[in-house]
Amino acid sequence: MNVRKLLSGGLVVFLFIQLLLAPVSVADAAAPPSLSAEGAALIDVASGRILYSKNGSKKMRIASLTKTMTAIVAIENGKLDDVVTVPPEAVGVEGSSIYLKRSEKLTLEELLYGLMLRSGNDAAVAIATHIGGSVQGFTYLMNEKAALIGMEHTNFTNPHGLDDSNQHYSTPEDMAKLSAYALRNPVFRQIVSTKVKDISWEGEEWDRRLINKNKMLHLYNGADGVKTGYTKLAKRCLAASATRDGRQLATITLNASDDWNDSAKLLDYGFAQFPVKQLVGAGQDIRPEMPLPMATGAHLVTQNAFSYPLQTAEEAAIKQRVVMGQSTITADMDGQLVGFLQLYLKEKMIGQVPLLVRVDSPTSSQPLTGAYAFWKQFWDIVAGGLWSA
Template sequence: MYKCSIKKLTVILMSALIVIAMSGLSSQAFAVTKVTKPSITAGGAMVYCENTGEVVYSKNAGTRYSPYSITKLVTALLAVQNLPLDKEVTVSAKVAAIGETTMSLEPGEKVTVEQLLYGMLMLSGNDAAYALGEAVSGNMNDFVALMNKTAKNIGCTHTHFANPNGMKSSSHYTTAGDFIQITRVALSNSTIKKIAGTKVYKMKATNKNKARTFKTHMDLLTDSGSGVYAGKTGYWTQYDCSLACAYKKNGLNLYIVILADTKTQRENDLKKLIDYSVKKVDGVRVVKAGKNEGKVRIKHGVKTRIDAYTSEDAYAYLPKEGSKSLISTKTVMDDDVKAPITRGTEVGTLKIYVGDDLVNQVPLVVNEDVATGWFPSYLGISNFASVIIGLVALAVMGFFIWVVAMRASYRRKKKKIRQRKIMRMAEEEARREAERNRRDWHF
C-alpha cells in the first residue's frame, strides 16, 4: 500500500509539472502577438516614423494621385521661407475673385502674411494661397515653378504642381511616397506646425473686413488624446479626399499621408494607421508612471520640499541600429512653484534624450496637497521646521535660564559658606580672646 501511494504521488507530481510547462508555453505563445496590417479605403498612404527613420506603413506609395488642398503645405513652406510674418499684403482683384473655399478676402484688403497663413491652413482659403503666391514671386507662373523646384529639392520624383491651392488638374499630382517628404519638411517648421495645429484663431479687423474667428477643419486636432498635433486636409468630392498630418504621443513621432480616400473613411483610416504604427514600432520604456524623480521646492508652503513623480510611462524609440546606451534622462524642476498647490499639480519635467536629441518629455507631478505656510515659509522654512526651531529655541532658552539660575544658586551658596566661615573665624577669635582674658585674670 505504501509503494502504491508513492507511485500515485509520482504520477500526480509529473502531471503537475506537465501542466505548468504547458502553461508556460501557452503564455509565451500568447505573449507574441502579430500586428496585422490594416485594410484602409484610401488609394495611397504612407506612415513614416521620425524616431526610427523607417516607413511603418505603405500602400501604393508610388502611384500618382491628386493632393488637393494638402498642396497648401508647400505654399505655406515657401511663404515662411521667403516672407516676414508681419509683412502686409494688399489683396489684388484677381486674388479676391478666386472661388470655392476662401477666407473672404476683398480687393484692396490689407492683411499680414501670418493672417493669410492662418486663413489658408485653417479655413483652406484658396484666395489666401494665391495671395501668398503673389507675395512671394509676384505672379503665379514663377511661384508654381518655385513650388516644383522646391519639391524636387526635397526629393520628390513623381510630383508636379500646377497651382498653389490644389485645384484639380491633370498636371497637378503627387504620390504618398513623395508627399510624406513634403509633410516632414513643412510640419517640422515651427511656424507652420503652430498654425496647422491651431484649433481656434481670432483674426483682427482689417480695412475691409470685421474681426473673424477661424476654426480648424481637422476634427482630431480638437481631441486632446488623439496625438495628432498638426496637419492639413484636402477635399474634392466626398469620394476623393486627402490628408497630411503629424502625430506625437508618448515620444513616438509619425508623419502620415492619405490620398484618394473618402470623406467618411478618411478619419477612420487615419486612426487605423496610428493604431497600427503604435503597435508596430518597438519602443523602450525608459520610466514607469509614479517614479520618484527627486524633490521640488515649494515657496511659502507648509512644506517647502516635497517629492515629484512621473505622471505616466515614457518611451524612447531608437533607430534600427541604435543602442539603449544612447538613452539618457534629465530632471528639470520648476523653480517658481508657490503654495497652495493640490495633488496632481505639474512641478517639473523629465526629459528623455537619444544621443543629443530630445525625444520625449514626461510631466512631473506631486502626490499631495500643500497649503500656505506660516511666515517663516517665506524664508524657505517649513511649518515642521519652524516647530522644531521653536522647540530648540525654547530648549536653549530654558537651558540658559537653568544655567543662570544654577550660577545664581551657586553664588548664593558660596556666599553663605563664606559668611559661615567668617562667623566661625569670628567665634574662634572670640573664644581665643576669652581664653586669653581668662588666663590673664587667673594670673
C-alpha cells in the same frame, strides 16, 4: 475521480497561462491595418523613414494637401509680419475661402492661418502672388522645393490644389516626405496645431474666427497637424500627424472614404510597431575593421548618438561600417573629424555619425594600440636580443 478532475483542471489552467505568456510572433504583431484609402503612407518625422506605404509611388490628385507646400515655401521665403495687399485675382476664388476683399491688407502670418486652418483658396493665391510675384512664379518655387526635398514624382501647377489639370499631382510617399519636412519647421508646426485663431477683417466690426477643419486635433491623442483636402476628383484626402513621448509621426491618405479612422490606425500602427532604438551613443568608442596606426592614448569616438525606428525583427539586420579619411592617427589630431560610422539596415544606409579623435592623457600603465603597439613590441624584442648578445 476528484484527483483526476483536479489534475485535468490544473493542466488546462497551466496551458492557458503558457498561451498568455507565449510571445506574439513578429509577423502577427507587425501586420499593417486595413485601410479605405486608395493611397497611403506613414512616416517617422525625425528620421524620414517611410514606415508603411500603400500605392506609395502612384501619381494621384492631392487636393488641398497642396497647401502644405504653399505654406512652407511662404514661410521660408517671406516674413511673417509682411503686409500683403490682396490682389484682384485672389478675390472670389472658388471653393474654400476666408472671404478676402480686393486691396484688403493682412499680414503673411494671418494669411497662413487662413490657408491652413480654413483651407482658403483665396489665401493661397494672395500668398502666391506676394511671394512669387505671380501664381506661375510661385509654382516654380513649389516645384523647386519639391525637387530639393526628394519628391521625385510630384508636379505643382497651382498653390491650392483645385482640379485645374492632370499635371498637378503627387504620390502618398512624396506627400509624406513633404509633411515630415514641413513639420520640422517650428512656425509651420505651430500653425497646423492651432485649433482656433482670430485674424483681422478689414472693414468689418469683428475679426475672422478660423476654426481648424482638421478633426484629428480633437479625435486622436497627441494629434498636432496637418491638413485636410477634398475635391470632386481627388475625393477625401488627409495629412495627419501626432506626437507621443517626444516622437512625431505623420500620415497621408488619398481618396479615403474613412480618412479619420485610416489615419488613426496608421498612427497607432507606427507608434506600436516601430519604436525608436538608439543604435549608437554619443562618445562611444569605435574600432575600425582594419587596424590603424594610432598614437598612444588615441582612439575614435562618435560625435553624437544615432537613433532609428525599427521593428523588433529588424534589429538583427543592422550593420556598421567605418569609413576613414585618415590613414594614421597622431596625438596632435585630438578632437579632429577623421571619418564616419555608417549604419545600414540590410543593404540600405540609414545614417552616419561623425568620428572624432580622442587622445587620453598618457599614463605609465596605458596600453598602446594599433601599429604603434606592434612596432614598439617588435623593437623591444629586437633591442632586447641585441643587448643580451
